[in-house]
Amino acid sequence: MADLPGRLLDATAHFLPAARPDWGRAMRAELAALEGRGERWRFAGGCMRAAITQFRLLRAAVHLAVVLGALGTVLAWAATIGFRPLVWPLDAVVSVLAVVCWQARRAAMLGPLGNGAIAWLLRAAGYLLAGGIAAVCVSHARATTGSESENGVGLLVGGVVVVAYALGLVLVCARSGRATAQLRLTAVGCGAVAALTWLLGAVFVPPIPASTWWALALTGTAAIAALSMNLGTPRRALLAALLSGAITLALVFCAVVLLAQYGPDAVIPAITPQALPADRIAESRIEIVDPYILVLVLGGLVATALGAAAVITRRPRPA
Amino acid sequence: MARTRRPSAQTLAVLNALAEDPATWRYGYELGRQVKLAAGSLYPILIRLCDRGLLEATWEDEPPQGRPPRHLYRLTGSGVRWAAELAQEPAAAPARPRLREA
Numbered sequence: 001m002a003d004l005p006g007r008l009l010d011a012t013a014h015f016l017p018a019a020r021p022d023w024g025r026a027m028r029a030e031l032a033a034l035e036g037r038g039e040r041w042r043f044a045g046g047c048m049r050a051a052i053t054q055f056r057l058l059r060a061a062v063h064l065a066v067v068l069g070a071l072g073t074v075l076a077w078a079a080t081i082g083f084r085p086l087v088w089p090l091d092a093v094v095s096v097l098a099v100v101c102w103q104a105r106r107a108a109m110l111g112p113l114g115n116g117a118i119a120w121l122l123r124a125a126g127y128l129l130a131g132g133i134a135a136v137c138v139s140h141a142r143a144t145t146g147s148e149s150e151n152g153v154g155l156l157v158g159g160v161v162v163v164a165y166a167l168g169l170v171l172v173c174a175r176s177g178r179a180t181a182q183l184r185l186t187a188v189g190c191g192a193v194a195a196l197t198w199l200l201g202a203v204f205v206p207p208i209p210a211s212t213w214w215a216l217a218l219t220g221t222a223a224i225a226a227l228s229m230n231l232g233t234p235r236r237a238l239l240a241a242l243l244s245g246a247i248t249l250a251l252v253f254c255a256v257v258l259l260a261q262y263g264p265d266a267v268i269p270a271i272t273p274q275a276l277p278a279d280r281i282a283e284s285r286i287e288i289v290d291p292y293i294l295v296l297v298l299g300g301l302v303a304t305a306l307g308a309a310a311v312i313t314r315r316p317r318p319a
Numbered sequence: 320m321a322r323t324r325r326p327s328a329q330t331l332a333v334l335n336a337l338a339e340d341p342a343t344w345r346y347g348y349e350l351g352r353q354v355k356l357a358a359g360s361l362y363p364i365l366i367r368l369c370d371r372g373l374l375e376a377t378w379e380d381e382p383p384q385g386r387p388p389r390h391l392y393r394l395t396g397s398g399v400r401w402a403a404e405l406a407q408e409p410a411a412a413p414a415r416p417r418l419r420e421a
Contacts, residue, residue: 022376023366026390027358029379030348033386043348046358 005044006031012048071098074156081153089297093160096304097167157293161300165250168303171310172243178235178313179243187226187240191247194222199255207269208259212291216298219248235313242306249299256292260285329356330364331405337374337394338402344377344391365392373398 002010009031013024027047034040071094078090172179198218202208209215226244227237259267265281272283326334332354337345351361368374375395379388394402 022390023362025387026347026376027362029382029387029389030346030358033346033348033389043358046360047362049357049359050362 003040005040008044009047012044012051016051067098071095074160077156081156089301090157090160093164093300093304096308097160097163099308157297157300161296161303164300164303164307165246168243168246168306168310171307172239174310174314176314177239177310178233178315179239179310180236183230183236183240184243186229187243188247190222190226190229190244191251194218194225194244194248195251195255198252199259202255202259202267203263206267208256208263208267208288210269210271210288210291212294215249215252215292215295219245219252219298222248235309238309239306239313242302242309246299246303246306249295249302253292253296253299256289256295260288325405325408329354329360330368332356333361333364333368334373334394334398334402334405337392338399338406341394341399344393346379346389346391350392368398373401 006028009028013028016024031040031043031047034043074094075091078087078094081087081090171177172184195218198215201214223241223245226240230236230240268281268284269288270280270284271287272280275283325331333350333356336350336354347358347361347365350365351358354361356364365374365376369376369392373395374392376390376392379391382388
């Protein structure tokens with residue numbers, strides 16, 4: 001029966017990646033040739049250190065802890081949001097983002113970026129952004145005023161949507177992905193045309209619609225158009241539809257924010273009848289953005305789906 | 320073979336030890352003793368060198384009774400050439416002395 005160093009080395013060998021079976025055997029064979037008790041312990045301990053630190057197990061464990069920690073923090077904060085319809089989409093987006101982050105540890109997942117300095121910087125920026133969101137959540141977890149709480153929710157939603165878009169767009173541009181340059185061009189083009197149609201409607205047939213149905217209908221149309229231009233394979237059609245939808249929703253939301261801030265009074269709908277006549281336009285400029293928060297959240301969901309679809313449909317890594 | 324970075328001092332020590340007699344198969348524990356590296360440092364180096372095609376490995380043919388065959392290592396042709404190139408390069412500048420040592 002093996003002594004303790006032998007058992008330690010047996011356990012260590014289990015931690016070695018499947019592609020390294022010879023090295024576990026080699027370590028055990030070396031140990032079998034050693035006789036001194038102290039020497040056996042030192043050798044087995046050294047092998048364990050090699051297995052843990054050099055075979056990415058430790059890095060994988062830290063990565064998992066960071067992802068799960070950030071996920072737990074954000075979900076805990078999201079649970080305190082008063083507006084319940086927002087909580088489930090937010091939870092879904094954050095959970096999918098966590099899965100994508102976990103998968104991102106796979107080498108060369110971000111295709112064209114590989115393992116060079118740019119890839120390193122991009123990943124570092126991603127972690128900083130994720131850390132920033134977690135920090136905002138923590139700092140707003142004990143908000144004392146309604147205004148602080150609202151700001152926290154706004155930052156949380158905005159941050160999650162930005163991360164979702166960043167991940168979705170990076171992943172759909174990955175070399176290992178199925179999206180071709182033509183697919184990206186047609187999808188972005190359809191999204192841009194749909195958003196431009198919405199903008200022209202708001203400017204030339206004012207005011208900005210107080211309901212989001214028009215924006216959602218155009219988003220659906222753009223997705224169908226992009227899909228029909230990329231019918232080669234179902235995977236590409238799916239990516240095109242999602243990319244087009246995400247682009248449309250993001251551009252429409254940006255257009256609403258810009259028009260509400262800088263647009264002429266004529267494009268602002270009167271949606272605050274309770275306000276004083278002198279304040280109605282100013283109040284309506286603030287209030288008209290609220291219905292379009294749905295567009296922003298939907299955009300985050302679609303971008304998350306885009307990132308997940310890009311990961312699921314990517315080409316297998318060469319052996 | 321694109322290789323621009325000079326390897327670590329430990330890797331160099333392993334390469335030099337193996338390059339002393341490239342035809343001879345060496346086993347890990349003996350090599351570690353020679354270059355004064357513990358298993359935790361030696362095996363990752365051996366694995367990296369193997370992965371890069373600089374080191375070849377085989378199993379001992381006739382191990383003593385009751386002991387499993389050991390893994391044996393020696394440099395490949397590329398490994399021998401790389402070790403020779405490194406031996407001709409000027410060594411890296413010595414580390415600056417720390418204040419305490421100055």
